[in-house]
Amino acid sequence: MKLKIFTLRFSDTANGFDDKPIQEFTAGVQYVMNPRVSKVTAIDDYRLQIVFTSGERGIYDCTHLLNFGVFTELKDKNYFNQVRPCHGTVAWPNEQDICPDTLYLDSEKKNAQQNKD
Numbered sequence: 001m002k003l004k005i006f007t008l009r010f011s012d013t014a015n016g017f018d019d020k021p022i023q024e025f026t027a028g029v030q031y032v033m034n035p036r037v038s039k040v041t042a043i044d045d046y047r048l049q050i051v052f053t054s055g056e057r058g059i060y061d062c063t064h065l066l067n068f069g070v071f072t073e074l075k076d077k078n079y080f081n082q083v084r085p086c087h088g089t090v091a092w093p094n095e096q097d098i099c100p101d102t103l104y105l106d107s108e109k110k111n112a113q114q115n116k117d
Contacts, residue, residue: 034104035052036053036088036089036104037050037051037053037088038052038053038085039085040083040084040085040090041083042080042081042082042083043059045063046061046062046074047060047061047062048062048090050090050107053088056109056110057109057110058103058109058110059107059108059110060098060103060108061108062080062098065098070094071096073092073094074092074096079092079093089103
């Protein structure tokens with residue numbers, strides 16, 4: 001887990017002061033972002049094989065989505081196989097997508113040995 005420290009500076013240029021800070025403080029802010037999707041392949045049984053930007057690999061099962069609203073179109077296996085990586089997540093031609101955090105957190109991760117290409 002990474003901890004980033006941000007320094008916030010306040011200045012008063014509206015009253016003719018220069019851009020030097022009139023108040024400065026440092027606040028510890030924990031900022032952790034889950035890895036995003038870099039590669040995706042549709043595999044059997046409505047599952048996605050995903051490579052994340054961290055190098056981790058996972059399998060995400062989409063079967064629970066198939067009877068839900070816009071995702072019913074994914075029942076067509078030819079359509080399901082058209083999945084592609086898009087802006088850090090996965091998407092299909094008619095713009096169905098899945099939250100990248102959900103993909104990462106809910107995918108079954110493969111062990112490090114299987115991650116080697």
